[in-house]
Amino acid sequence: MEQAAIYEKLTEIFQDLFDDDSIQATPELSAKDVEGWDSLAHIRLIITIEKAFKVKFSTTEISKLEKVGDLAALIQSRV
Amino acid sequence: MPTDLYTELQWLPRPPQDFSAQVKAWTEVGGGAALRELASYALDLNQLTRLAKRMTAAVAGGADIQPLIPFRLAVISNATMDFILPALVASAARHGIALEIIQPAYDQVAQEALTPDSRVNAAKPNAVLFALDYRALPLKPTPGDSAAAANAVAGATGYLAALREGIQKNCGAACIFQTFAPAPETVFGSLDGALPGTMRWLLTEVNRALGEQVLATGDVLLDVAGIAETVGLASWHDPQMWNLGKFPCAESVIPLYADHVARVVAAIRGKSRKVLVLDLDNTVWGGVIGDDGLEGIRVAQGDAIGEAHLAVQRMALELRQRGIVLAVSSKNTDEVAREPFLKHPEMLLKLDHIAVFQANWNDKATNLQAIAEELSVGIDSLVFLDDNPVERGLVRRLLPQVAVPELPEDAAGYARTLAAAGYFEAIAFAGEDLKRADFYQDNAKRISLQKQVGGVDAYLASLEMTITFQPFDATGRARIVQLINKSNQYNLTTRRYTDPEVLVAEEDPAVFTLQVRLADIFGDNGMISVVICRPGVQEPGTWEIDTWLMSCRVLGRKVEHMVLNHLVEHARQRGIHTIVGTYIPTDRNKLVVDHYEKLGFARVSADDSGKTVWKLDVAEAKQETAPMKVVVGTNLSLEEADS
Missing domain, CATH: 3.40.630.30 (Gcn5-related N-acetyltransferase (GNAT))
Structure with missing residues (x-):
């Protein structure tokens, strides 16, 4: 899957989940930049991404993810 | 997968592509009725959360969401309920309830129930849901030690009884207790099912005792163990989710769980359905009586198609026996539609079982209204079972208050889908229920005597x-x-x-x-x-x-x-x-x-x-x-x- 396509899909997911059409998924985007991205929302985000990309992340991977760049790289290694 | 019927709520229509936009576009003008329509799609967790957020914000802003009926539910849990609570609010709207949730601090089960001025008791809710999973119970496995096992069961049961006493004494709310879904892991293997003191054995006994407690006290039971068994214990319990944040069940089963909670809350408020209206051709029997004739319709034992339709009839009869009223709405000439009931030897349903029989060429919405009027029940008491997607769509559009289950292609799934939808949820069983379907028919006789x-x-x-x-x-x-x-x-x-x-x-x-x-x-x-x-x-x-x-x-x-x-x-x-x-x-x-x-x-x-x-x-x-x-x-x- 192309990087660009991954980011495009992630942007859609972020906008929908955080109910904010202005969010753009960029490599440096992290929890402190998005209102409502707390530890609970993080889990919901991961589950949503797992479903959307049909992948499954391990507990270790989930706890290491800090910015969207990590996420995109992880997705790319799987799909 | 067969479990998709349950986890994806397949009796509900799929949400439209622009569901999020529709939620955003909802205004107070649409009121509770429009919210209920939005909630009546097969929503996933994110969609339920979105709808709940919109509703909660609207209510906080003073919006009127009648005709949804207000209900205040306190949820006491040993687990993280944050994903589940919004799903409860949206699912309750599906069942006609405007749910307000009272959520105490995490894992304060006994404190909340037993302290007179706890958050829950002070809030005076209509009901308290004890959303406990097996990890909340004071249970230590003692495999092979029957006496210790019996003590452990008595201890856990006593704990649950003390919780209900606390709520009864301190705020008098109705108590909803969940049965406990065991983990799929066994210690001995199959022997866990027989050996006193294994976790599986203990939970079976606790669940049985809980059932007795509920029947004796008038509390309400939510059979989570039964729901979890239906979709599979391995699908229900997700160890990763428990470890990450003490989430009590897998994310994928939350919409199902939430719908079940909403069903019992609606049942407490008397919002369960009362009447099952059946289409005939390709629903009660296979084929079209007007075209295929008495010999051509499929309703015989030993014929796979016939058996599927007999299963629908059997379920209708079982529902009738517990007090659900049966009616027929069919596009047919009356005489032709009645023929199988009178003459087909394999038919389980007889004309005597049908309180109102509407076979004519009117549209089905008109017929459903006539049925509700004749039975003196609200239109929102009806469930309409029809294999034809066009008829289903028409009724949904003209009479959104009627529950109309989506049905699978194969008639073999009709009865299961109807049951899975849980339209007739009951929280208690009174002797009168056994006779209710007869009452409605006797009433028809009384009316003719009156004439x-x-x-x-x-x-x-x-x-x-x-x-x-x-x-x-x-x-x-x-x-x-x-x-x-x-x-x-x-x-x-x-x-x-x-x-x-x-x-x-x-x-x-x-x-x-x-x-x-x-x-x-x-x-x-x-x-x-x-x-x-x-x-x-x-x-x-x-x-x-x-x-x-x-x-x-x-x-x-x-x-x-x-x-x-x-x-x-x-x-x-x-x-x-x-x-x-x-x-x-x-x-x-x-x-x-x-x-x-x-x-x-x-x-x-x-x-x-x-x-x-x-x-x-x-x-x-x-x-x-x-x-x-x-x-x-x-x-x-x-x-x-x-x-």
């Missing part, structure tokens, strides 16, 4: 009625609670009370309570009327009629006159000089707008909402009697009196 005989009084006399008056008691309570929560039409105030609230009235000597039963030549109608009078707060020596309701099955029998006579008699005995009645209008109870006027009450006041207050001078009350035998009972005995 034959001359005057109304002659007709009433010919019924040989016996009316029985009793104060509330433990035996009648389940039915009393049921009537209070589901009577809409003949209901003066439409005040809903839970089992514990009814118990308080029952035990308060200052409150006058009355349960009324009626029997006639066609059989026993069971309990048909409930009255609660409370001492007047304004003036001593007065009674205020808090609740007066009656089953529409006994309309036009002068039961209300007989009830008034009984009230007046007791008022006199207790030195009450004035009885005050109130009529609070709803969109369903226009039937009783002049109830008090007809009974000789004088109007005291009326306000803009249509609410009216009436009073009756006990000394001057005239007593109109009706031809029926009166039996007056106390809690202990029944004694006859002359009418």
Whole structure:
């Protein structure tokens, strides 16, 4: 899957989940930049991404993810 | 996968592509009805969360979301409920409820129940959901040690009983308990199922004891163990999710769990469905009777297609046996549609089982309305089962209050889908339920008898009625609670009370309570009327009629006159000089707008909402009697009196 396509899909997911059409998924985007991205929302985000990309992340991977760049790289290694 | 039926709520239509936009576009103008329509799609967790957020914000902003019925639910849990609670709010809207959630701090189960001024107790909720999973129980496995195992079960059961006692004592809310879904992991293997003291054995025993507790106390059971078994314990319990944040179940089962919670909450408020309306061609039998003829339709044992349709018939009969009324709506010539019922030897359903039979060429929405009218039930009491997606779509569009399950391509899945939708959720079972479907049919017979005989009084006399008056008691309570929560039409105030609230009235000597039963030549109608009078707060020596309701099955029998006579008699005995009645209008109870006027009450006041207050001078009350035998009972005995 192309990087660009991954980011495009992630942007859609972020906008929908955080109910904010202005969010753009960029490599440096992290929890402190998005209102409502707390530890609970993080889990919901991961589950949503797992479903959307049909992948499954391990507990270790989930706890290491800090910015969207990590996420995109992880997705790319799987799909 | 077969479990998708459940986890994806496949009896509900798929949400539209622009669901999020529709939620955003919702305004107060659409009200609760539009919210309910949005909630009635097969929503996933994110969609449920989005809808709940919109609803919560609207309510916080003072929006009116009638006709959703308000309900305050406290959720006490040993796990993280943050994903589940918004799903509960949205799922409740699907079932006609505006749910307000009271959420105490994480894992404060005993403190919340037992401390009188805890957040939950202070909030005075309508009900408390103990959303506990097996990790909340004081259970230590002791495999092979029967005595220790029995002690552990007694300890866990005692703990649950103490929680309910705490809630009962401190706020009196109804308690909803969940059975415990065991983890899929075993220690010995299959032997875990037999050996006392294994976790599996302990939970089976605790679940059984919990069931007994619920039946004995009037609490409500949510069979989470049964729901988890249905989708599989491995699908239910997600160890990663538990480890990450103490989430009690997998994310994928939350919409199903939330719908089940909403079903029992709606059932507490009497919002379960009452009538199953069946299409005939390709639903009750395979094929089209008008085209294929009696020999061509598929309804035989040993024929895979026929068996699928027989399964639908069998389920309809089982539902009828527990009190669900059956009706037929079919696009057919009446005579042709009736032929299989009369002549096909393999048909399980007979014409006797069908309360209303509508076979004609009208559109189905018109027929469903006619069925609701004939049965004197609201249109939102109906479930409509039809294999034809066009008919389903039409009914959904014209009558969104009717529940219309989506059905799979293969008729083999019809019965299972209907059951999975849980339209007929019950929280208690009263003896009357067994007979209810018959009542509706007997009523049809009574109406035809009424046409034959001359005057109304002659007709009433010919019924040989016996009316029985009793104060509330433990035996009648389940039915009393049921009537209070589901009577809409003949209901003066439409005040809903839970089992514990009814118990308080029952035990308060200052409150006058009355349960009324009626029997006639066609059989026993069971309990048909409930009255609660409370001492007047304004003036001593007065009674205020808090609740007066009656089953529409006994309309036009002068039961209300007989009830008034009984009230007046007791008022006199207790030195009450004035009885005050109130009529609070709803969109369903226009039937009783002049109830008090007809009974000789004088109007005291009326306000803009249509609410009216009436009073009756006990000394001057005239007593109109009706031809029926009166039996007056106390809690202990029944004694006859002359009418």
